Amino acid sequence: MTDTAAPAAARTAVVAAALDLFAAQGFEATSVEQIAQAAGVSRSTFFRQFGGKDDVVFADHELLLERLREFLAREHADPWQAVCDASILAYRHFSADPDLARRRYAVVREVPALRDREIVTGFRYERLFDDYLRGALPGLDPIDAVGFAALATAVHNHVLRQLLRGTKRVPVSVLRAALDDVRERFGVAESSPPAQDDVVVAVFPKRMPAAEVARRVHAALDS
Incomplete structure (x- = not known):
């Protein structure tokens, strides 16, 4: 060991x-x-x-938040995907030992003070993602940052509750698909790189944040 x-x-x-x-x-x-x-x-x-x-x-949450903070501090080509990957890392931790996670969930449900702390802890994940996006995408509208962070966190919690309230494993593929849908709905889904080097013609969803449009244009020109 x-x-x-x-x-x-x-x-x-x-x-x-x-x-x-x-x-x-x-x-x-x-x-x-x-x-x-x-x-x-x-x-x-x-x-x-x-x-x-x-x-x-809540010991696992403290360790996880630090782990995710370190993960997000690395270089990531796609900040939106980095948030999704961080969410998946957290889910993998709890799904690795679903019995322990379910026992913890049962205790939290029975104690009002623990339920209140759980809400605050969930917000800390959301705030971590929000702060990361604002730092990784200069010029990003704060509403876009907090919106994506909140939606990704809510989707993660929904899938996690499916695991905690049931008796069977809920594979990480369920969360991954849900987060892909979040990216699609938010207008930041992955797109293929342009085929031309000299001229870049790009079409982006109207709802895509301006900072993400700029990031993709810069990435295409630098490739």
Whole structure:
């Protein structure tokens, strides 16, 4: 086991133990001491890994947000697709262990404070995508950035809920197809590069953001 895998495995063990206790005796009735004992760690170790009981439930989101932030910081030829790819990365994480994801979802549904935090956490993904698009596409209308970010996040959450509320796996292809439709509806679907080098004749959907039109023209001229 690698140095990075060991802490991750330990955190997963604590999360799994906590979710078992939450399901058996309720979130409010479960203490940090009980979670630590069930996971086989000390109370101090628990607090080094998590700030509190609610942080156990949302631990994956904190790690994912940082991972997606690093992913989006790389160079991407197509910023719109980069947002879709980031959404798929997040979905792959939860779909890799649907049983754990469903147990977490069941706990969140039962606790109003956790439901409220889930809403805020969802907005953090949307804000991450929004900020990325504005930085990657200078001149992009903020309405286009927030609109695409919100729609991509909503589609992701819809497909994820299908997984969480059901008993079968929902393949990533379902989300990918839905995000392709988002791009099509938003007017930023991938198009074939122009065949001519000297003259570029381009036709774009009227709804396509001006910044995306400019990006594609520049890309065609530079190719």
